[in-house]
Amino acid sequence: MPDIVIPVVDFAHFEDGSSPDAIEIGKQLVQACQEVGFAYFRNTGIPQAQVESMFEWSRKLFSLPIETKMLAPHPKEGWKHRGYSGVGREQVSQMVFDPSELAAIRKQTPDFKESFDVGRDNCPRVSNVWLPEEVLPGFRDAASAFYNTCRQFELEKLLPALSLGLGLPGGGEFLGNYHQDAENQLRLLHYPAMPTEVFASGERGRIAAHTDFGTGTILFQDDVGGLEVESPRGSGNFVSAPPIPGTVVFNIGDFLMRWSNDTLKSTLHRVRAPPNDGTGMIKERFSIPYFMSGDRSLLVDCLPGCWDEDRPKKYEPVTPGAYIDMRLDANY
Template sequence: MVQLLSSLPTIDFARFGDGSSEEARKIGQQLFTACRDVGFAYLINTGIPQGQVDGMFNWSAKLFALPIETKMKAPHPPEGWKHRGYSGIGREQVSQMVFDTEELKAIRYGKFPDFKESFEIGNESSKRVQNIWIPEDNFPGFRTYAVNFYNICREFQVSKLLPALAIGMDLPFDFFLRYHEDAENQLRLLHYPEAPTDVFESGEKGRIGAHTDFGTATLLFQDDCGGLEVDSPSDPGVFMPVPPVPGTVLFNIGDFLMRWSNDTLKSTLHRVRAPPRKESDNGVTKERFSIPYFMGADRDKTIECLPGCFGPDKPKKYEPINAGEYVEMRLNATY
């Protein structure tokens, strides 16, 4: 079932089952259509319990309320590709497809810093990059809860989401699963602190500028603050609000999958802005929390143009590329 919440399609996974039914095929086709035409969709009945989502937001609020010296017991390493641990305000600056050293420096130290802090969590079993945790004595229970939430998101990814996309593109059920066996994913806890409203209105501070995600795809959980905006598919350059909708998970395509599909699927620009001033705010823009779960292909896999996405009237635009090299290039430009 597809409906519209806001300006985005909403896809209902309630009847997906094991992916073998006609209903599952229709859900896959609806997901593909959303990925092709918009690049974003609301997902409902994913099997990710709302109670677990609420709990993760509670833990996130507790984390960012810790003293800075406690948060810095789990510091993000200097290397961008070691994307784990805590990053303070201004540490990360989005850089949309910019790789020149001087241009990156201008973005990082320019007038409009991204006013946010974050904590990055990956596969707890990874041998390549280990998670960096605040010591248990300083923050008991957080590690266990966060790892469990990561695994819940991963379960939806492999049991329903990637199979549905494969079905919708007339590919074998397990096509995308073969490229995502190592759980090279990232759970990010994001906090945009409160600040005087006039610093956002003047441009002195921003939340996060227009960008696309660079992995396979993203699941996003929002709090009730709002502020997310997506480039309109019908009017490029005009950003439309994407409000939080209780009981949904927001889904979007990343640059890696767009490239893999020869630009058949759409990686759409999006940004986070401070909400408009309200008299009741007393001149202060309230804090915002969000939790994206970024999906990435296995680092050792090399991808070529997806079957069905090229032909005599649609030549291949891109050379084959290794997933690890691609992601590290993008991460190192961000940090």
């Protein structure tokens, strides 16, 4: 089979989701999610200046001494995804069916990255873990504002587009009704520079092949690159998803694939080190994913239109909270 081409979905004319253009954009998005599980988004309404500013805050944050960053430590519980995690703290786990039960397979080598996780400020169950304001003045306000910007795009355009494209009841409001009180996660990621020989064998990358496990992910990349997507699903062959100026990357998560009865694909992806540029060092990389999940306590069954007598439901109803916690705990 030929390599996949990751499509570009343009939200320029989505407006409030009530126009024929919005329905067509939704159909394009769903087609991308069915065939690839990934798409580039253009004209999201997320200001590019705010994106660039958030990357600058990320550089400032990760350039702090380790003892300073540890003033905002990630809690010991894996599901409390907030605050700073140092290099080697997290191991991305891939969940597989074996054959009827879900088993977590850990990598032998921890991911060579560090991260800082932020959620909504008014979440009673999972509080944010911030650095003291005097350590990095303005960071808290900037990170919270960027989280809110991503959240606005999710609720006003992304989830409505998916709902319209799937033809769900209630027009563009269906999926949004399941994401009103979500515990989403904005993650600042830093992959430190390393000597070329660390990656020379090709056996080690920056993050091993995995799928995300919520509703979906919006990803902002710097210009270093390294993201790769499996093509076609299950083949073991990966194609590059390079940064495209003015776009963000979107991918489906495992929970939405389950929710859609496997109508939409949660595709394996990984981050590899860029080619040797002759300096003997692999450049550092920054990225900012925004992970979306449904409201914790709502019992979720198969989406309407994604099952019938000829295509019965594959999965039992489940709450997003139980599913996400299981997956987060597998990473720590």
